[in-house]
Amino acid sequence: MTFTKLMATAALTLGLATGAFAQEKTKVGFVYVGPVGDGGWTYEHNQARLALEEEFGDQVETVFVESVAEGPDSERVMTQMALDGADLIFTTSFGYMDPTINVAAKFPDVKFEHATGYKRADNVSTYSARFYEGRAIQGHIAGSMTESNIIGYIGSFPIPEVIRGINSAYIHAKKVNPDVEFKIIWAYTWFDPAKEADAAKVLIEQGADVILQHTDSTAPQAAAQEAGDVITFGQASDMIQYAPMPRVSSIIDDWAPYYIARTKAVMDGTWTSTDTWDGIGPGMVGIGEISDAVPAEVKAEALAMKDAIASGEYHPFTGPLKKQDGSDWLAEGETADDGTLAGMNFYIEGLTGEIPQ
Amino acid sequence: MIRLDKRPQPSRAMALATPLLAVLATMVFGGLLFAVLGEDPVQSILTIFWQPLFGEFAxxxxxxxxxxxxxxxxxxxxxxxxxxxxxxxxxxxxxxxxxxxxxxxxxxxxxxxxxxxxxxxxxxxxxxxxxxxxxxxxxxxxxxxxxxxxxxxxxxxxxxxxxxxxxxxxxxxxxxxxxxxxxxxxxxxxxxxxxxxxxxxxxxxxxxxxxxxxxxxxxxxxxxxxxxxxxxxxxxxxxxxxxxxxxxxxxxxxxxxxxxxxxxxxxxxxxxxxxxxxxxxxxxxxxxxxxxxxxxxxxxxxxxxxxxxxxxxxxxxxxxxxxxLPAAAIQVFQGMLLFFLLALDVLTNYRLRFGAAEVA
Amino acid sequence: MDLSVINPILLLAALMSAATPILLAATGELVVERAGVLNLGVEGMMIVGAIAGFIVAVNTGSPAMGFIGAAAGGAILSLLFVFLTQVALANQVASGLGLTLFGLGLSALMGQSYVGVKPPRMGDLDLGPLSDIPVLGPILFSHDAMVYIGLLMVACVWATLKYTRAGLVLRAVGENHDAAHALGYKVKRIRALAILFGGACAGMGGAYISLIRVPQWTEGMTAGVGWIALALVVFASWKPWRVLLGAYLFGGITQLQLNLQGAGVAIPVEYLAMSPYIVTIIVLVTLSADKSRAPGSLGRIFHASH
CATH class of the missing domain: 1.10.3470 (ABC transporter involved in vitamin B12 uptake, BtuC)
Known part of the structure; x- marks a missing residue:
């Protein structure tokens, strides 16, 4: 038994060594959960990969595998990339967390970057984007522009990431419009265009004239366009083809600056394990152009808020804030800590309905 | 005119030969597909079938x-x-x-x-x-x-x-x-x-x-x-x-x-x-x-x-x-493999007869 | 919770449109199964239809041409199934599953350069004063042409199966292919035509999603609708009008679920989502006692031994 183990370890190290010697280019691997043609989450990661190639030209070689199932398949794909001599591997779905940690333990000299997870190691960093910062701006525009005072929200799954977005949008919509009401529909999918279209239509029929979405397809945009006086925001990618109406702005996942910086760090030998949670400031969350459908003063306020958030002057979760059950959460002037935000599983006071369990 | 005659007994030889034939046919047509997509067909086929079994990291x-x-x-x-x-x-x-x-x-x-x-x-x-x-x-x-x-x-x-x-x-x-x-x-x-x-x-x-x-x-x-x-x-x-x-x-x-x-x-x-x-x-x-x-x-x-x-x-x-290669190409390739295996199985149970159909 | 926000008129109107893709695909599959063939490749044919229709519509600028292209795309893919099951006498379950695998891959390859493209819109049919009738107008008379074509298709299939000679022959082939063969009917030819019809219908159902419901192209966008269509045929116990009823029921449960959520009702979404399938099983069980059961030769391979 020990002999086989020895062989395996030796072979793994050997494989690693040959990989490391044989190349002068830095090899970067990407593991995608969806197809690159999904127009949303995976699409944006792949755009960032292309930007990386653009930036470094001949100095990097990138490889990717798309539609990799979470679980043993992802573990195999990561191992294969490491064996083939990758220096840095980005694993771009929450479900890759444990596989990434497992593979990283076998390849101490390969750096791993896991998106949206919370487990780290000496050679595993995590990174995620503060999308809730963008949600604050959306909430502001939505609250200012709604006439029916009903804002529809299409959620994917009831997880902290999505709940955080709902809370952030709600706080800022309520600030400019105390009568605003949120209607939330959980689609139980990240990507199912037909279902997302249905959800959007239902919200519109129930009186919503703003649709916010935390699912990846453009289906809700098309539904809003057909309905007429409804505004939407692009999600994950810019969805500019629906501007100026219904899409009045967007939250864009811009991974390129981070991918370029981390690859540079590997090239320079300065890479260390970190936990990055970047927002508008460092450019990980992009705010798509605010279209002319938005009144000038609202646009100006939104841009001012964007600058304040980017500079760190303003935090979207600033007290006084209470939880839905009326209990105190943040005192006057207090801002939320990252730990609470990361595990957020409660609504802010004023939101109706329960988070499904 | 080609017609099928049911064999009295499934052919053993064919049962063994058809899977191999199917894999071969898939390699040929799959190779064509990969060539159309701008890849070296031989390299692609070798990567899929050879590398996991006998490649460097087998x-x-x-x-x-x-x-x-x-x-x-x-x-x-x-x-x-x-x-x-x-x-x-x-x-x-x-x-x-x-x-x-x-x-x-x-x-x-x-x-x-x-x-x-x-x-x-x-x-x-x-x-x-x-x-x-x-x-x-x-x-x-x-x-x-x-x-x-x-x-x-x-x-x-x-x-x-x-x-x-x-x-x-x-x-x-x-x-x-x-x-x-x-x-x-x-x-x-x-x-x-x-x-x-x-x-x-x-x-x-x-x-x-x-x-x-x-x-x-x-x-x-x-x-x-x-x-x-x-x-x-x-x-x-x-x-x-x-x-x-x-x-x-x-x-x-x-x-x-x-x-x-x-x-x-x-x-x-x-x-x-x-x-x-x-x-x-x-x-x-x-x-x-x-x-x-x-x-x-x-x-x-x-x-x-x-x-x-x-x-x-x-x-x-x-x-x-x-x-x-895109994941979709691999899916199509697997689909082809399956089709060839299914289609060629007919030879195990039936005999091909060429020539004019006899009047029954 | 405020149930008054749910507008039943709009709910029913949305239902008619939401049910159309499964209605089209299921009607096609019904004909296939009545001919005694079980084609599990509906999902594959739908998604190929979705992209084929999308490509044609974008390039010609005409959604109508798109639907014709989608029908052609679905039918061409089903030709593979015809070859496998009717010529090479391969097992239908495996061939159908293979068709879905192949179709999903093929559609993704075909659609590579169409991600993010907006297709031409198909407007609602102008039915003049009909759409101004209160209540009925918005529910029944304010849809795009495909909704009505779907309904028409159900009526045609029903009439054809019930009253025409062709329908009789098709059913005879499905009930007992040996007997039908003995009577001199061309079992394989009839089945091949049924499969092609099923492919065309599935293709159009797929295109309804990519051209009207969503409208955009993304890989895997049919997201399992083809499998629901398969369930629907069974639910309908192979009767066209029941397919219509079933399509509204299946589509309706999703619509209702979304509406209730919007109204703030806390509902266990997963359990509601599994209910159509459980209902289908119950229907199957109750039908077993009834005389309207599955076509006798469903899924069996036919080979003329003389």
């Missing part, structure tokens, strides 16, 4: 073939017993999910207790989960004559929804920061279906698959029940006269296939996958149907077919990464 991929192939073989073996008797369980995906949920739930109920009996208990619960789920179409068929193809298929969707409910609710990891998914059983020693020999890919699911193949082989060739299965499939009327109890046979076949699918799910969740998540099932239950037919419903054939299918998955991922 020491890693060969064990992975076991990991990927074992659930396929385990499920397909059970299905094939039923298919031979004309009993169509196509809901193995659902039974696989239920086996995993039952198995994982059994372990998580006792977390963090470490005890030797936890893993055996999981095996029992996992098998039971699949068995019970398959008994629904079985009992309905026996009792009401309901079509088992459709009931078992419907139950896949029910199981998928149940899985989603479990990973967001009851089985959600309380320390997982609210993310969907259960605790990772790989980090729970008593429940972990670890490799028996490190680096070999051999986990208990692989052992179970091997046992299933041997068991099925003996059953089909040596046992009375196996005889009943074959007769029922080939000549249902003769079987009835021969004293075969159809109800018992239906329950046996559906039950066995459910049991094996449930076990496959349980071994997967306790080992390679580790946790119950929203997307835990990756289609093994459906792919296994394909594997069963590729293996011509024969135990040894299924073993080989499971290996071949696993090879195209592993090789396909390598080709994506090394050559930049």
């Amino acid at each position: 020491f890693y991929y060969r064990p992975q073939l076991l990991v990927k192939g074992a659930p396929l073989v385990l499920i397909a073996m059970g299905l094939a017993l039923g298919f031979r008797a004309g009993i169509w369980n196509i809901g193995a995906e659902g039974q696989y999910i239920m086996g995993a949920i039952f198995g994982a739930a059994a372990a998580l109920a006792f977390y963090p207790l470490e005890a030797w009996w936890i893993f055996p208990l999981m095996v029992i619960c996992g098998g039971l989960g699949g068995l019970l789920w398959a008994m629904i179409p079985g009992l309905l068929k026996v009792k009401f004559g309901t079509n088992e193809i459709l009931v078992s298929l419907m139950l896949v969707y029910v199981a998928e929804q149940f899985l989603s409910s479990m990973s967001l609710g009851l089985l959600k990891n309380p320390e997982g920061f609210g993310f969907p998914g259960s605790r990772n059983l790989q980090q729970y020693a008593s429940a972990h279906n670890a490799e028996i020999i490190t680096g070999s890919g051999m986990h208990w699911g692989v052992v179970a698959a091997m046992i299933a193949v041997i068991f099925a082989y003996v059953l089909l060739t040596r046992h009375r029940l196996g005889f009943a299965i074959r007769v029922t499939g080939e000549a249902p009327r003769a079987a009835k006269f021969g004293g075969v109890n159809p109800a018992r046979l239906i329950l046996f076949c559906l039950g066995t296939s459910g049991l094996l699918a449930g076990l496959a799910g349980m071994f997967e969740v306790a080992g390679p996958a580790g946790q119950i998540t929203l997307d835990f099932n990756v289609g093994y239950g459906f792919t296994a149907i394909i594997v069963a037919f590729l293996g011509r419903l024969h135990p040894v054939g299924i073993l080989l077919a499971g290996g071949l299918m696993a090879l195209t998955y592993i090789g396909g991922d390598i080709a994506q990464s090394q050559l930049g």
Whole structure:
């Protein structure tokens, strides 16, 4: 038994060594959960990969595998990339967390970057984007522009990431419009265009004239366009083809600056394990152009808020804030800590309905 | 004019030759496809078929073939017993999910207790989960004559929804920061279906698959029940006269296939996958149907077919990464392989006759 | 919770449109199954239809041409199934599953350069004063042409199966292919035509998603609708009008679920989502006692031995 183990370890190290010697280019691997043609989450990661190639030209070689199932398949794909001599591997779905940690333990000299997870190691960093910062701006525009005072929200799954977005949008919509009401529909999918279209239509029929979405397809945009006086925001990618109406702005996942910086760090030998949670400031969350459908003063306020958030002057979760059950959460002037935000599983006071369990 | 004449006996030579022919044809047409997509066809085919077996890192991929192939073989073996008797369980995906949920739930109920009996208990619960789920179409068929193809298929969707409910609710990891998914059983020693020999890919699911193949082989060739299965499939009327109890046979076949699918799910969740998540099932239950037919419903054939299918998955991922082939091209390639295998099988049971059709 | 926000008129109107893709695909599959063939490749044919229709519509600028292209795309893919099951006598379950696998891959390859493209819109049919009738107008008379074509298709299939000779022959082939063969009917030819019709219908159903419901192209966008269509045929116990009823029921449960959520009702979404399948099983069981059961030769391979 020990002999086989020895062989395996030796072979793994050997494989690693040959990989490391044989190349002068830095090899970067990407593991995608969806197809690159999904127009949303995976699409944006792949755009960032292309930007990386653009930036470094001949100095990097990138490889990717798309539609990799979470679980043993992802573990195999990561191992294969490491064996083939990758220096840095980005694993771009929450479900890759444990596989990434497992593979990283076998390849101490390969750096791993896991998106949206919370487990780290000496050679595993995590990174995620503060999308809730963008949600604050959306909430502001939505609250200012709604006439029916009903804002529809299409959620994917009831997880902290999505709940955080709902809370952030709600706080800022309520600030400019105390009568605003949120209607939330959980689609139980990240990507199912037909279902997302249905959800959007239902919200519109129930009186919503703003649709916010935390699912990846453009289906809700098309539904809003057909309905007429409804505004939407692009999600994950810019969805500019629906501007100026219904899409009045967007939250864009811009991974390129981070991918370029981390690859540079590997090239320079300065890479260390970190936990990055970047927002508008460092450019990980992009705010798509605010279209002319938005009144000038609202646009100006939104841009001012964007600058304040980017500079760190303003935090979207600033007290006084209470939880839905009326209990105190943040005192006057207090801002939320990252730990609470990361595990957020409660609504802010004023939101109706329960988070499904 | 070409016509088909049924052979009095299936041709042994053809049964062996057609799979090889099919693989060859797939290489040719797949190569053409890759060439159209702008890749070197020879390189692509070599990457898919050669690299995992004999390439530089074969020491890693060969064990992975076991990991990927074992659930396929385990499920397909059970299905094939039923298919031979004309009993169509196509809901193995659902039974696989239920086996995993039952198995994982059994372990998580006792977390963090470490005890030797936890893993055996999981095996029992996992098998039971699949068995019970398959008994629904079985009992309905026996009792009401309901079509088992459709009931078992419907139950896949029910199981998928149940899985989603479990990973967001009851089985959600309380320390997982609210993310969907259960605790990772790989980090729970008593429940972990670890490799028996490190680096070999051999986990208990692989052992179970091997046992299933041997068991099925003996059953089909040596046992009375196996005889009943074959007769029922080939000549249902003769079987009835021969004293075969159809109800018992239906329950046996559906039950066995459910049991094996449930076990496959349980071994997967306790080992390679580790946790119950929203997307835990990756289609093994459906792919296994394909594997069963590729293996011509024969135990040894299924073993080989499971290996071949696993090879195209592993090789396909390598080709994506090394050559930049899109995942869709690999899917089309697998589809082709399947079509050729299915289409050429006609030569085993029929003879091609060229020339003018005789006037009957 | 405020149920008054749910407008039943709009709910029913949305239902008619939401049910159309499954209605089209299921109607096609019904004909296939009535001819005694089980084609599990509906999902594959739908998604190929979705992209084929999308490509044609974008390039010609005409959604109508798109639907014709989608029908052609679905039918061409089903030709593979015809070859496998009718010529090479391969097992239908495996061939159908293979068709879905192949179709999903093929559609993704075909659609590579169409991600993010907006297709031409198909407007609602102008039915003049009809759409101004209160209540009925918005529910029944304010849809795009495909909704009505779907309904028409159900009526045609029903009438054809019930009253025409062709329908009789088709059913005879499905009930007992040996007897039909003995009577001199061309079993394989009839089945091949049925499969092609099924492929065309599935293709159009897929295109309804990519051209009207969503409208955009993304890989895997049919997201399992083809499998629901399969369930629907069974639910309908192979009767056309019941397909219509079933399509509204299946589509309706999703619509209702979304509406209730919007109204703030806490509902267990997963359990509601599994209900159509459980209902289908119950229907199957109750039907087993009834005389309207599955076509006798469903899924069996036919080879004329003389």
